[in-house]
Amino acid sequence: MKQLAKITLCTAMLATVTAPAVADEVFKDEINARQGYYQIIKYNFGILGAMVKGKKDYDADIASTAANNIYNLSKLNNGMLWPKGSDNSQLDNTKAKPGIWENFADVKQKQSDWQLAVEKLASDAGNDLDSLKKSFGPVGKSCKSCHDDYKAK
Ligand code: HEC
Structure with a gap:
């Protein structure tokens, strides 16, 4: 009994003293991975944007390569990178809003x-620049549509 009280007390103290530091460590790998994923998408999308502008x-070869890189990335199963609780209401190292986990059907639709x-x-x-x-444009709109609702500024 005494032992249990001691453990409880220690855990409580640990929680108050180290919570902020520990919180950012919790989903660090998942958050780094998903942010890196979007950085690769951004890199390829940026090449296409520069051509469009x-x-x-x-x-044609570079455009096709960049677009197919994004397409291949769009097919990854990234479910493991979005554990519940890995949102910006708890953590400083992510811009993912808690709404992602509250409106999951809508997120899936946007995806x-x-x-x-x-x-x-x-x-x-x-094919050519016009194509x-x-x-x-529609891809850019679909990025923005998800960011507007689910990514903090
Ligand atoms: C279905 C939703 C969704 C779609 C579609 C989407 N994003 Fe994101 N994106 C997010 C979320 C959520 C984050 C925040 C991730 C985090 O900080 O943990 C993010 C983060 C990013 C980041 C910042 C990464 C970093 O280093 O922090 C970039 C850049 C980005 N997205 C680019 C894009 C581009 C370009 C597209 C379209 C080609 C796109 N995204 C489509 C949801 C989406």
Whole structure:
């Protein structure tokens, strides 16, 4: 009994003293991985954006490669990277809003809208600049639609 009280007290103290530091460690690997995932998407999407805006010459091979990289990434099963509790109400190292876990059906819908737009981009990007331009916009909108609701600024 005495032993149990001691353990409880210690745990309580540990919680007060080290909670902030420990909290950021909890889902560190998952959060790093999902942020890195989006950075690779951003890199490839940025190349296409530069072509669309005329800041970079259109190159069919590069456009096709970048779009297919995003398409392949869109097919990853990243469920493990989104554990419940890994949101920005508890942690400083993420911009994921708690709403993700509260409106999961809506997140899944946004994710599948995004996947469809990306699939079209991958099949069009290597054809010519006009095709790239047509398919680029809807993908950008689908990124923004999810970020507006589920990613903190
Ligand atoms: C279904 C929702 C969803 C879609 C679609 C989506 N994102 Fe995100 N994105 C998020 C969430 C949530 C985060 C926050 C992740 C975190 O901080 O843990 C994020 C984070 C990011 C980040 C920041 C990564 C970092 O280093 O912190 C970038 C860049 C990004 N997304 C780019 C994109 C681009 C570009 C697209 C479209 C091609 C896209 N995202 C589509 C939900 C989405």
